[in-house]
């Protein structure tokens with residue numbers, strides 16, 4: 001494997017916001033962007049672990065900002081963006097990675113999988129608020145700064161299509177399908193602005209605390225799989241790439257990045273999939 005990012009097209013000095021930064025894939029992405037020289041604004045509900053992340057990265061106030069934030073609240077997201085811009089003078093990259101599983105919608109005493117009529121309505125709403133509204137709020141406020149600069153990156157983590165449609169995943173699947181569709185629209189509305197919107201999924205169950213203990217295993221995908229494709233998308237190497245959905249497990253680090261990107265991506269969402277012999281979608 002060779003490094004596909006040159007120092008000229010790397011991330012040095014660029015300001016990146018990563019949500020869900022203390023655990024699983026968000027943590028891997030945060031560490032990778034920081035390693036490549038980005039100034040990191042780390043967003044998570046877990047304030048104590050944000051401090052630990054700062055120590056782990058070995059960062060100081062000039063390069064790291066801990067932003068304890070519940071992304072399900074629009075005002076908290078606005079504040080996180082404002083604090084990032086005040087601390088670092090701008091905001092170029094946003095990775096929307098924070099998310100929750102079906103757990104909040106599973107009533108006490110029941111176990112996954114639960115049927116949609118058994119889900120707890122308040123938990124169902126909470127899942128939409130974190131997985132779907134949260135990325136919208138973060139992007140809504142961050143994109144103004146990117147547009148003012150004529151350059152920016154929005155990278156949204158959704159999930160595999162079969163997970164969106166699987167039994168037992170009614171609330172989670174709906175939340176990620178909403179983010180997937182939203183991402184497709186955002187990419188179109190930003191086209192030609194210098195700000196891109198792309199989606200990245202790992203490509204299957206990934207070994208993070210998100211999974212119930214019985215599914216955790218070294219033999220499934222590991223969160224590190226996200227690092228090369230997200231680093232490339234965050235960099236100027238991906239200029240002109242907009243509205244694509246990347247499956248991280250198919251990223252081939254042994255070939256040049258333009259080819260690797262083409263091989264592991266398709267248009268966001270289900271564009272082109274729903275045409276029935278000549279009828280409109």
Ligand SMILES: NC(=O)c1ccc[n+]([C@@H]2O[C@H](COP(=O)([O-])OP(=O)(O)OC[C@H]3O[C@@H](n4cnc5c(N)ncnc54)[C@H](O)[C@@H]3O)[C@@H](O)[C@H]2O)c1
Pocket residue numbers: 019020021022023024025026043044045046069070071072097098099100101130157158159160201202203204205206207208209210211223
């Ligand atoms: N693990 C998988 O198998 C898998 C597969 C496909 C997609 N995903 C998606 O990948 C993303 C990352 O998941 P992961 O597996 O790394 O999970 P994880 O549980 O390890 O990390 C999720 C992070 O989000 C944070 N978070 C939760 N609610 C929040 C809120 N309201 N505000 C701010 N932060 C909040 C958590 O504190 C945690 O740090 C999620 O969006 C998930 O839906 C996961």
